Amino acid sequence: MTPSELADGGGTVPGTLYGVGTGPGDPELLTLKAWRLIRDAEVIAYPAPDSGESFARAIVAGFIPEGALEIPIVVPMTAARFPAQEVYDKAAERIGQELSAGRDVVVLCEGDPFFYGSFMYLFGRLEGRFPVRIVPGVSSLGAVSAAAQRPLCAREETLTVLPATLSEEALTDRLQKADAAAIMKLGRHFAKARRVVEALGLTDRARFVSHASLPHQTVSALADAPDTAPYFSMILIPGKDAHV
Structure with a gap:
């Protein structure tokens, strides 16, 4: 009824x-x-x-x-x-x-x-x-991009959002095809995601953000990120045209 x-x-x-x-x-x-x-x-x-x-x-x-x-x-x-x-x-x-x-x-x-x-x-x-x-609410993706002070994509670039829970092979395949990307749900999958980003030569473009918008927010280049990451963290890889 x-x-x-x-x-x-x-x-x-x-x-x-x-x-x-x-x-x-x-x-x-x-x-x-x-x-x-x-x-x-x-x-x-x-x-x-x-x-x-x-x-x-x-x-x-x-x-x-x-x-x-x-x-x-x-x-x-x-x-x-x-x-x-x-x-x-x-x-x-x-x-x-x-x-x-x-x-x-x-x-x-x-x-x-x-x-x-x-x-x-x-x-x-x-x-x-x-x-x-x-x-609707402000999503983590928007908050992380704002915290990192990095536009994600511009012009005809597309954004790919990936859960870090994917296999290493799947992450590699999808990142290879992406103009810009955000890798979510890091936690215990952080080392794997970081390894994939490094293997694809994307580390220089990548930013690491945890606890976006909170007082204990952390923002850094991925190369300078700690060895472990909380669940509420993200790797951003802005598109080549999305620069400040």
């Missing part, structure tokens, strides 16, 4: 699911629309690690109203797909209960909800059953 059919039948009008981008980390990069929805939220859900605090929540902690119901979506930090999918099944069921009761639910998403965002998994489970609105 669609939301309109439920309302026409005299039942409870379902709440709306909001996928809200919280930006890359700096609370001042939150959009006004995102701030308004968070400020007025009755129910807020957010991804959280199995240890430590939720980064998405931490960004907007000062704006969450007192008394709001919070639903942490605890995702095990593992590469295996099954545990995470099970988590999203349960989270969608829990959020669906609130929506069915007529309460709007704001789901916090680091960066932008649909740019490598975990919100897409909730969207896939709840879209069609409830009204959904997406509130």
